[in-house]
Amino acid sequence: MTATETAVTRRFGPLILLNVATLFSSTGNGIVIVVLPWLVLEQTGRASDAAIVAGAATLPLLLSSLFAGTFVDLFGRRRTSLISDCLSALSVAAIPVIATTTGLTVTVIAVLAAIGAAFDPAGIAARESMLPAATKSAGWSLDRMNSLYEANYNVAYLVGPGIGGVLIATVGAVNTLWVAAAGFVLSVATIAFLRLEHAGRPDTATRPTSIWHGTLEGLKFVWHNRLLRTIALVDMAVVALYMPVESVVFPVYFTELDKPAQLGSVLMALSIGGVVGALAYGPLAPFVSRRMLMVVAVTVLGAAMVAMAFLPPLWAILALALLQGLVFGPVGPIANYAMQTRSPEHMRGRVTGVMTSTAYAAGPLGYLLAGPILDKWGIQPTFFVLAIPVLIIGLACFALPVLKELDEKVPVS
Structure with missing residues (x-):
């Protein structure tokens, strides 16, 4: 042809x-x-x-x-x-x-x-x-x-x-x-x-024979697949630590400053960076390692969060927010690729559902962690408590050999 x-x-x-x-x-x-x-x-x-x-x-x-x-x-x-x-x-x-x-x-x-x-x-x-x-x-x-x-x-x-x-x-x-x-x-x-x-x-x-049985099959499949399990756990941990910053810490910080417009500009910078990062992944994918992109994304996200925890001037927070969105934009497409290439055709819905549910579960867990710390210690200590573990997770990802499987060529079933 x-x-x-x-x-x-x-x-x-x-x-x-x-x-x-x-x-x-x-x-x-x-x-x-x-x-x-x-x-x-x-x-x-x-x-x-x-x-x-x-x-x-x-x-x-x-x-x-x-x-x-x-x-x-x-x-x-x-x-x-x-x-x-x-x-x-x-x-x-x-x-x-x-x-x-x-x-x-x-x-x-x-x-x-x-x-x-x-x-x-x-x-x-x-x-x-x-x-x-x-x-x-x-x-x-x-x-x-x-x-x-x-x-x-x-x-x-x-x-x-x-x-x-x-x-x-x-x-x-x-x-x-x-x-x-x-x-x-x-x-x-x-x-x-x-x-x-x-x-x-x-x-x-x-x-699936039933909703319950099918869901158990999806959970077992994700857990027994090393790559999917690792991505799900990393994603869950990062979301649990990051979401409170966006939804709790920053709103409290800018409310105390009485500058709600600045909160909107920070969230806008995060979103724009995410869109640009996701779009950039497509042209870059043939030339770069998926594993390296993912590991660098988590590490840079953690480093940028630590820098934000010092509560620098607004222009620096905006630059760091844009950087966070930019580097983390490719993570969604990479996780999708892992799900699509590792899940059998007849189980793709269940695998997608299980992987997505980890992120939804992580948000409330993060709020439960951040709320009491924020009330007891204040904004900056809470920011550091949330940011430093993300940086540690990113550095730890460099030592995870299973992430090398992201760069293996696997046909979609």
């Missing part, structure tokens, strides 16, 4: 549809993240109520992400994505409907936030499970596809909160949720056009 004939047989439609659907769905989630706390504060004015709703939206992720991959392998990838976004759209749209009829309470908002959050991981796992087939259809490499997909995902969570903030100011928090629901509906409409190998209902012989 000639190069011209090969190019003709390539199908870019599935690749485009998957990325567009992810952009719509994730932007909807990004809007919701901003709107729900604002809506609660409008209702009661109590920060504690906003925290309750935030917790209600976070806790279901711990269990639903663990079981989500089994739903994907049991019911099929395309169908799971469609159902997940449909249910997310309904749960979000229910809030403005109730607001204009019976009236909202914190309990109602918390329940609907929990329901909506519980549906998201299944849709994410379903779309990620379809990436290898879409990559093959387009004739791309997995590295190139993962680079684009992770950058696209990061862009959604960069623009979503911004859109939410603008709409709150113009049409109000309640009406903004209609736009978020529309994002999920557009994702459904996009996936409805998707036709892709292995996206339909799985064969009876390879489907």
Whole structure:
């Protein structure tokens, strides 16, 4: 077959549809993240109520992400994505409907936030499970596809909160949720056009026998695969130590300075660095070692966190935040590559779900660690307690021989 004939047989439609659907769905989630706390504060004015709703939206992720991959392998990838976004759209749209009829309470908002959050991981796992087939259809490499997909995902969570903030100011928090629901509906409409190998209902012989049994199979598979187990544990530790800095330490620091705009600029720098880093990975992948990129990413992240712990001037914090996002941007695509090349086709959903659940579990663990330390010792000591272990983990990764497997050529099953 000639190069011209090969190019003709390539199908870019599935690749485009998957990325567009992810952009719509994730932007909807990004809007919701901003709107729900604002809506609660409008209702009661109590920060504690906003925290309750935030917790209600976070806790279901711990269990639903663990079981989500089994739903994907049991019911099929395309169908799971469609159902997940449909249910997310309904749960979000229910809030403005109730607001204009019976009236909202914190309990109602918390329940609907929990329901909506519980549906998201299944849709994410379903779309990620379809990436290898879409990559093959387009004739791309997995590295190139993962680079684009992770950058696209990061862009959604960069623009979503911004859109939410603008709409709150113009049409109000309640009406903004209609736009978020529309994002999920557009994702459904996009996936409805998707036709892709292995996206339909799985064969009876390879489907899990039950949700519980399938999830146990996924856990056992990840644990017994040295590379996946190592990546999951490193990711869990780093997320547990890093997330409190972004979500607790910095907000407290800039609140004490009475400069909330500076907090926004730091988070923006992190996001922009992450998008650029993820996009840069695709062109760099053929020429650099995946292992070296991952090890350097964790080590530089730890070093930058230690430097931030000295609480330097804003310009230095912004530069360090940009550096953190830039070096850590390739980690998502690399982890995706490991999952895609190490998981059998019929178990890809379960493996993706288990690997994702470790990150969701790590966040609350980190908050439990950081909160008491922050209350007792203050901002700077807490920052060092969180930053130094990340640097140690990065240095320890240089001595992990299993990470060399990232550079082995393994065909996708």
